[in-house]
Amino acid sequence: MTAIEPEKRSTSVSLSVWLRPVAFILLLLILWQIAVSRHPEQLLPGPWAVLKGIGELLHHGLLLKYVVASLFRVTWGFALAAVLAIPLGLTLGWYRRGDMAFNPLVQIFRPISPLAWIPLAILWFGVGDLAAIFLIFVGCFFPLLLTAMSAVQNIPAVYINVGRNFGMSTAQFVSRVLYPAVVPQLITGSRITMGIAWLVVVAAEMIAVNSGLGFLIVDARNAGNRYDLVVAGMVLIGIIGLLLDLGMRSLERVKSFRWSYSED
Amino acid sequence: MATETLKRPPFPSGKLRLEHVGMAFDNDGKSFPVLEDINLDVSDGEFICLVGPSGCGKSTLLNLMGGFLAPTSGSITIDGQPVQGPDPRRILVFQERGVFPWLTVEGNIGFGLSSLSRAERDQRIAHYVQMMRLQGFEHTYPADLSGGMKQRLQVARALAVNPDILYLDEPFGALDSVTRLIMRGELLRIWESERRTIIFVTHDIDEAVQLADRVVVLSSRPAKIEDVLTIDIAHPRNISSPRYLQLRDELMSKIGLAYTL
Numbered sequence: 001m002t003a004i005e006p007e008k009r010s011t012s013v014s015l016s017v018w019l020r021p022v023a024f025i026l027l028l029l030i031l032w033q034i035a036v037s038r039h040p041e042q043l044l045p046g047p048w049a050v051l052k053g054i055g056e057l058l059h060h061g062l063l064l065k066y067v068v069a070s071l072f073r074v075t076w077g078f079a080l081a082a083v084l085a086i087p088l089g090l091t092l093g094w095y096r097r098g099d100m101a102f103n104p105l106v107q108i109f110r111p112i113s114p115l116a117w118i119p120l121a122i123l124w125f126g127v128g129d130l131a132a133i134f135l136i137f138v139g140c141f142f143p144l145l146l147t148a149m150s151a152v153q154n155i156p157a158v159y160i161n162v163g164r165n166f167g168m169s170t171a172q173f174v175s176r177v178l179y180p181a182v183v184p185q186l187i188t189g190s191r192i193t194m195g196i197a198w199l200v201v202v203a204a205e206m207i208a209v210n211s212g213l214g215f216l217i218v219d220a221r222n223a224g225n226r227y228d229l230v231v232a233g234m235v236l237i238g239i240i241g242l243l244l245d246l247g248m249r250s251l252e253r254v255k256s257f258r259w260s261y262s263e264d
Numbered sequence: 265m266a267t268e269t270l271k272r273p274p275f276p277s278g279k280l281r282l283e284h285v286g287m288a289f290d291n292d293g294k295s296f297p298v299l300e301d302i303n304l305d306v307s308d309g310e311f312i313c314l315v316g317p318s319g320c321g322k323s324t325l326l327n328l329m330g331g332f333l334a335p336t337s338g339s340i341t342i343d344g345q346p347v348q349g350p351d352p353r354r355i356l357v358f359q360e361r362g363v364f365p366w367l368t369v370e371g372n373i374g375f376g377l378s379s380l381s382r383a384e385r386d387q388r389i390a391h392y393v394q395m396m397r398l399q400g401f402e403h404t405y406p407a408d409l410s411g412g413m414k415q416r417l418q419v420a421r422a423l424a425v426n427p428d429i430l431y432l433d434e435p436f437g438a439l440d441s442v443t444r445l446i447m448r449g450e451l452l453r454i455w456e457s458e459r460r461t462i463i464f465v466t467h468d469i470d471e472a473v474q475l476a477d478r479v480v481v482l483s484s485r486p487a488k489i490e491d492v493l494t495i496d497i498a499h500p501r502n503i504s505s506p507r508y509l510q511l512r513d514e515l516m517s518k519i520g521l522a523y524t525l
Contacts, residue, residue: 158358161332166376166425167352176375180366259365259407 045228050235053228062216067240070201070212073129077136078197085141086186089148090178099149106142114139114200118207132204132212139200140193147189151182184257191248198241213237278305279461280329280429285338287324297486298324302338304480304489308428309459313472315519316482316490322465323433325487329463330356330431342429352376354429355422359437362418363406369393370402372417376425392420395454412443416450423454429461436471448474452499469519473512474501481518491518 029047036046045053057063092098117138118131125131155178163177205214213233220229251257285302288295298321306312314322327333329340331349340347342354350356355376363372373392377385393399396416406414415435422430436444448471455462466472472479479493493515497507 156361158361159364161350161356162358162362162364162375164332164350165330165352165354165356167350172378176378177364180364183366255405257366259405 045231049228050231053226053232054236057216057229057232063236066211066213066216067236069209070205070214071240073132073204073209073212074136074194074197074201077133077201078140078194080133081137081140081144081193082190085144086148089145090152090182092145093149093152094178099153106145110142110146114196115203118204121204122208127208129209131208132201135204135208136197136200139196143193143196144189147186147193148182151185151189152178154185155181184252184259187248187251187257191245191252194244194248195241198237198244202237213240279308279310279343280304280306280463281341282329283339283341285325285328285335285340287321287328287333288336299328299335300486300488302487302489304492306461306463309461311455311462311475311477312464313476313479314463314465314482315467315469315472315479315515316487317484317519318467320482320484321487322467322482325482326356326431326433326463326465329429330354332356352425353427354431355425355427356431356433357415357418357422357435359434363414363421365406368403368405369398369409369417372406373420373424375421388424392424395423396420396450410443411439412447415439415447419451419454423458423460427460429463432462432464434465434467437467444468444471451475456499469512469515470503473508473515474503479515481515493518 033046033048036044036049054063057066092102114135117135121131121134121138125134159177159181163173168176201212202214202217205212206218209215210219213236217230217233220226220233282302282304285299286297287299288297290296302325304312314325316322324333328335329347331347331351331354364375367375370389370393373389374385377388380388389402393402396419398413398416398420401409401413406417409417419430419432419435436447439447451462452475464472464475473495476495479495481490481493482488483490493511495511497505497511501508
């Protein structure tokens with residue numbers, strides 16, 4: 001009866017919401033191009049050169065191949081971490097003793113950069129996809145574990161009491177109270193963690209493999225100082241990162257998840 | 265005659281019976297008594313209001329009856345059976361946030377009905393949507409409902425599982441005074457048509473006198489039962505009748521409030 005449906009915002013408003021950042025980016029690109037053409041000594045390739053670089057990659061069939069390779073590693077590393085860390089985190093968060101036992105361990109592992117694992121990853125898995133996937137896994141595991149633990153601990157007691165009151169089995173309780181109560185927090189945590197995964201894949205590809213966007217950047221420099229391709233790789237990483245985040249965000253708008261982002 | 269008073273019937277006089285119930289919480293190794301020697305007999309279909317100073321342990325007492333906590337001493341029985349934990353036959357309605365925000369109105373009312381067939385469940389949901397005047401909001405999420413509607417929804421979800429006792433923990437405490445008055449009327453209407461036993465915690469004296477068959481007055485912590493006041497006015501109650509005002513004043517003085525501000 002209260003609250004206006006957010007979907008009913010007029011299209012003209014949402015159009016200007018989209019247009020404004022796009023127009024601003026275009027302006028910056030033009031300024032970038034002007035600046036580069038005025039200083040031919042070139043500390044940075046211009047946007048036009050970068051665009052041509054991307055076209056070149058597309059032409060050689062490398063663009064799709066590298067993007068797919070990077071996404072493949074991110075997907076596996078993230079998915080493995082999610083499958084292990086989320087159930088474990090939910091369990092540890094539910095049992096206070098589990099939290100007490102595991103928390104110090106988690107806090108020791110958490111500040112270690114996933115990149116510090118590179119030597120061990122190569123030792124264990126050799127140079128290849130597995131090493132990169134392992135690094136992403138390590139980078140995602142602890143943030144997801146902590147998200148899941150705190151999500152359980154933050155469930156309002158009243159939801160748990162209502163669940164108990166209606167006489168449910170443990171399985172019913174998990175699927176109908178615990179799970180829906182933690183989903184919004186898990187989505188937010190996953191969004192942030194996906195960002196980490198995307199950061200780690202680039203670094204991992206610079207060392208452990210010979211494909212992907214991270215590899216593109218190192219390779220373009222080593223194979224002839226092709227800085228246009230270096231920046232092209234950076235731009236692609238940024239755009240795909242943005243798309244991943246938009247994808248995760250769209251989950252936050254699902255009606256049965258949206259409650260925790262609004263009031264109450 | 266004497267043998268009759270000695271012999272107890274299999275179901276002692278009441279539906280819900282509290283005998284010498286005591287409760288203490290542990291805090292830093294020290295034990296804080298909250299409730300002491302609570303004795304109460306509630307008969308089937310009775311409407312009881314629990315009043316008392318804030319923080320006296322009214323909610324604790326309700327949680328004990330609901331099986332969410334176990335008393336440190338004494339016994340609580342329903343139909344002669346000791347209370348051993350939460351039970352869908354007795355539903356507790358909370359003051360706030362009691363409805364699940366991830367379920368629609370329909371989903372919330374149907375929450376406790378998963379053992380029923382689909383047709384039966386839909387029929388039950390429709391019945392309580394109607395009774396609680398939530399028509400047109402079946403597919404609405406609680407975030408888009410008003411405070412009063414959320415509380416009606418919570419009562420609907422509780423009634424849908426057909427409980428014999430309803431525990432209400434200041435259910436209208438967070439509502440504005442007009443909505444609160446309307447909600448009291450609705451609750452009485454339901455109580456009269458469905459005749460459940462109701463235990464209603466409130467800090468509002470008017471609310472207690474308007475609703476209850478008997479008002480149980482608790483003392484401050486550690487709470488004991490100070491008095492039990494029978495409200496002998498038939499429903500619908502005229503809230504400006506002399507008897508109403510007299511009982512209200514009596515209750516006020518029992519709680520220890522002055523007549524003037």
